[in-house]
Amino acid sequence: MTQLNTFRAGPDETGHFGIYGGQFVAETLMPLILELNEAYESSKKDPEFAAQLSGLLKHFVGRESPLYFAERLTEHYGGAKIYLKREDLNHTGAHKINNCMGQILLAMRMGKKRIIAETGAGQHGVATATVAARFGLKCAIYMGETDIERQKPNVFRMKLLGAEVIPVTSGSRTLKDALNEALRDWVTNVADTFYIIGTVAGPHPYPELVRDFQNVIGEETRRQMMAQEGRLPDTLLACIGGGSNAMGLFHPFLDDDSVEMIGVEAAGHGIETGQHAASLNGGTPGILHGNRTYLLQDEDGQITEAHSISAGLDYPGIGPEHAWLNDIGRVKYVNATDSEALEAFQLCCKLEGIIPALESAHALAHLETLAPSLPKDHLIVINLSGRGDKDIFTVADALGVEL
Amino acid sequence: MSETRIDRRFAALKAEGRAAFVTYVMAGDPNYDASLEVVKGLPAAGADIIEVGLPFTDPMADGPAIQQAGLRALAAGATLRSTLKLISDFRKTDDDTPIVLMGYYNPIYAYGVDSFLEDALKAGVDGLIVVDLPSEEDEELCIPALKAGLNFIRLATPTTDDHRLPTVLANSSGFLYYVSIAGTTGAAAPKPSDVAVALERIRKTAKLPIAVGFGIRTGAQAAEIARIADGAVVGTALVEQIALGTDDQDAVKRLLALATEISDGIKSVRKN
Numbered sequence A: 001m002t003q004l005n006t007f008r009a010g011p012d013e014t015g016h017f018g019i020y021g022g023q024f025v026a027e028t029l030m031p032l033i034l035e036l037n038e039a040y041e042s043s044k045k046d047p048e049f050a051a052q053l054s055g056l057l058k059h060f061v062g063r064e065s066p067l068y069f070a071e072r073l074t075e076h077y078g079g080a081k082i083y084l085k086r087e088d089l090n091h092t093g094a095h096k097i098n099n100c101m102g103q104i105l106l107a108m109r110m111g112k113k114r115i116i117a118e119t120g121a122g123q124h125g126v127a128t129a130t131v132a133a134r135f136g137l138k139c140a141i142y143m144g145e146t147d148i149e150r151q152k153p154n155v156f157r158m159k160l161l162g163a164e165v166i167p168v169t170s171g172s173r174t175l176k177d178a179l180n181e182a183l184r185d186w187v188t189n190v191a192d193t194f195y196i197i198g199t200v201a202g203p204h205p206y207p208e209l210v211r212d213f214q215n216v217i218g219e220e221t222r223r224q225m226m227a228q229e230g231r232l233p234d235t236l237l238a239c240i241g242g243g244s245n246a247m248g249l250f251h252p253f254l255d256d257d258s259v260e261m262i263g264v265e266a267a268g269h270g271i272e273t274g275q276h277a278a279s280l281n282g283g284t285p286g287i288l289h290g291n292r293t294y295l296l297q298d299e300d301g302q303i304t305e306a307h308s309i310s311a312g313l314d315y316p317g318i319g320p321e322h323a324w325l326n327d328i329g330r331v332k333y334v335n336a337t338d339s340e341a342l343e344a345f346q347l348c349c350k351l352e353g354i355i356p357a358l359e360s361a362h363a364l365a366h367l368e369t370l371a372p373s374l375p376k377d378h379l380i381v382i383n384l385s386g387r388g389d390k391d392i393f394t395v396a397d398a399l400g401v402e403l
Numbered sequence B: 001m002s003e004t005r006i007d008r009r010f011a012a013l014k015a016e017g018r019a020a021f022v023t024y025v026m027a028g029d030p031n032y033d034a035s036l037e038v039v040k041g042l043p044a045a046g047a048d049i050i051e052v053g054l055p056f057t058d059p060m061a062d063g064p065a066i067q068q069a070g071l072r073a074l075a076a077g078a079t080l081r082s083t084l085k086l087i088s089d090f091r092k093t094d095d096d097t098p099i100v101l102m103g104y105y106n107p108i109y110a111y112g113v114d115s116f117l118e119d120a121l122k123a124g125v126d127g128l129i130v131v132d133l134p135s136e137e138d139e140e141l142c143i144p145a146l147k148a149g150l151n152f153i154r155l156a157t158p159t160t161d162d163h164r165l166p167t168v169l170a171n172s173s174g175f176l177y178y179v180s181i182a183g184t185t186g187a188a189a190p191k192p193s194d195v196a197v198a199l200e201r202i203r204k205t206a207k208l209p210i211a212v213g214f215g216i217r218t219g220a221q222a223a224e225i226a227r228i229a230d231g232a233v234v235g236t237a238l239v240e241q242i243a244l245g246t247d248d249q250d251a252v253k254r255l256l257a258l259a260t261e262i263s264d265g266i267k268s269v270r271k272n
């Protein structure tokens, strides 16, 4: 953060974005985290690493993903011109694989033989199991029991891909507890295990490296928008769980003053009910899972349970770089409730022929507020972070439909 | 820095020629009153140092037994404030036994570091172990705590190699807590001969007394550790007694009985 004329220089050498971030982990993990940092720094200087990664992103993941003009959504709202960044078309159906591919190459560079990960919606778990299968590494995925129940198709996918899915029964049995359990596994198996964290959170260098692997989303968007419209977009919109799909879209544009950015947190039943997952809008700074950031917590510093219809957003924290971008005001953070997301989910299905992930539907939901009043030449890009096939049971249930 | 009860206790035990029995129990588990009875009973059961666990919803370095203990305490209404009250209640009748507060950083951060240090000193806390504050985060709490006159006790683990060890020791005081295996609390104990090798390596750099923990469940195991270390730490085995108790009284009795058995094991080992 020494260069004042850029928002893109973070984190500093100690892993901080302003006061956020850091390395709040047990001593057992410290040597490994320092080693990971070194391995990551050296990979950045290695042109072969970059070439291998971009080859895999092209031929295995199927990048680049389209930047698609959503004509009928645009018509529907009658205002700004709406584009969808189609991360749902990636192999495995979400942006998560961009990061997994980068991290597994790093794991192999460090000589690790076993991969672990946490998952909420199962998208990160599936992406991790996929890259582990592709490279022949052993893989264990921690998943809360509640999430196993609401994301059954993804659980079976992971198993087909050869991963062991370990149900987590502690705490709220969702993403936060899966993260705790993955950290416990890591502490126990430090020597041979690599932890692929699924979002821009955790101890330094994870928030930085996950962001860097997701930046491909924003970099492509910039090129594609220049090609299609001859200029930069005006507004970027993305949902926020831990914040990786949003960060990947936003970061390459942070220094473009004309580009407005909006992150959409999950408001669950509504912020005022206390049952939500909006850590910026409804939380306070604290320390969890290796970093300082905004958290849902009580006045004693005990972490409270998040709620969202979307398993991938059901997390009481947010990546530290978002916490910083929030405080300095560069990015605006709003929220959408379960029912607003469900509405937007159905609208996108019917108008665009695209079933979006419930997570991404939170970003779509904000169009209702944003798009109608904007001029027709205003360019909005929404990160359609994943496809919604995994969510059809949850949606059917919420709509009272028996399958 | 001025001497704490911890420094004095280790000096006295050294003169006596035996190792310290370091006990860990969770504050407020199963409830405030029973927990106070446990803490008050521990010195008579042979505890030389009491680590008081600060309950936290997300104890990422703890195994199931201590996770459950924390959740029981939270369900019974424990907070950082009530934990400090427990310690000051204990101090009303014991001004001698060192108390180490052990936990995770977030409840302390939420309380506010300055008010926490002030209130912890007032309550009679002697040292802190904060699991998720490695040396890299010393500015947060370690340095202010040392300035305030508290010991800041650090964990060393099998991953703490010779390169890492000086960093771990730099701002630590009181004693060094050697966690004998890479894992969460409650994991199985390693062979004492492996621990002895590790301690020999660490002693080349560390001048502090070294207490060894993780996986000690019986008097016999504790005696083996007492032979090679300056202290043996027992937590999970004690905390499990609370879950096994048929009621509060039974839980307290079981815990103190096990403590007495382990203490006897440690005291059977004479070193000079």
Ligand SMILES: Cc1ncc(COP(=O)(O)O)c(C=O)c1O
Residues within 6 Å of the ligand: A094, A095, A120, A121, A122, A123, A124, A198, A199, A200, A239, A240, A241, A242, A243, A244, A245, A246, A311, A312, A313, A357, A359, A360, A385, A386, A387
């Ligand atoms: C499709 C999709 N979008 C978004 C998220 C939320 O994660 P993040 O905020 O890190 O992008 C998830 C998480 O599972 C997801 O599956």
